[in-house]
Amino acid sequence: MKIEGIASVAAMPRLVSLLADDTGEIQVSLQFATDEQRLRTATGSARGQVNVTCQRCLEPVAVEVEATVALAVVLNEEQAKNLPRYYDPLIVEAEDVELLSLIEDELILSLPLVAYHEDCSIQTSFGEAEEAARTQDTKPNPFSVLAELKNKADKS
Numbered sequence: 001m002k003i004e005g006i007a008s009v010a011a012m013p014r015l016v017s018l019l020a021d022d023t024g025e026i027q028v029s030l031q032f033a034t035d036e037q038r039l040r041t042a043t044g045s046a047r048g049q050v051n052v053t054c055q056r057c058l059e060p061v062a063v064e065v066e067a068t069v070a071l072a073v074v075l076n077e078e079q080a081k082n083l084p085r086y087y088d089p090l091i092v093e094a095e096d097v098e099l100l101s102l103i104e105d106e107l108i109l110s111l112p113l114v115a116y117h118e119d120c121s122i123q124t125s126f127g128e129a130e131e132a133a134r135t136q137d138t139k140p141n142p143f144s145v146l147a148e149l150k151n152k153a154d155k156s
């Protein structure tokens with residue numbers, strides 16, 4: 001069984017929290033099947049365009065997001081642990097809700113860390129932009145924390 005559909009970006013609050021606005025649609029294409037191990041699977045993709053904030057002019061800029069879906073339906077956490085590695089578990093209790101939420105996770109991972117308009121009206125050199133970000137934004141961001149961890153790991 002194949003399902004094609006459109007999911008509204010506005011229905012993905014965790015994704016929206018990282019975007020400039022909640023406009024946009026995600027085209028979802030999923031194939032439901034039973035594989036040779038008798039696992040019920042959902043495979044396919046979700047892709048669309050969302051608006052993130054341009055890090056130069058702070059206006060919205062459109063970027064592509066894409067999620068690859070390879071899920072196997074399981075009844076509980078125990079079954080989830082025993083799945084082949086190429087599947088993510090889809091625990092069946094909340095199939096509908098969970099499915100969109102898993103797609104949302106993948107879309108979030110596909111977001112660029114920073115985005116700029118290709119022809120942004122505010123032209124700054126990369127160094128200046130970085131300097132500005134450093135002085136304006138003192139909140140730790142998760143990516144810089146990751147970078148620090150990586151640096152530490154490299155040194156040891």
Ligand SMILES: [Zn+2]
Pocket residue numbers: 054055056057058059061116117120121122
């Ligand atoms: Zn811009």
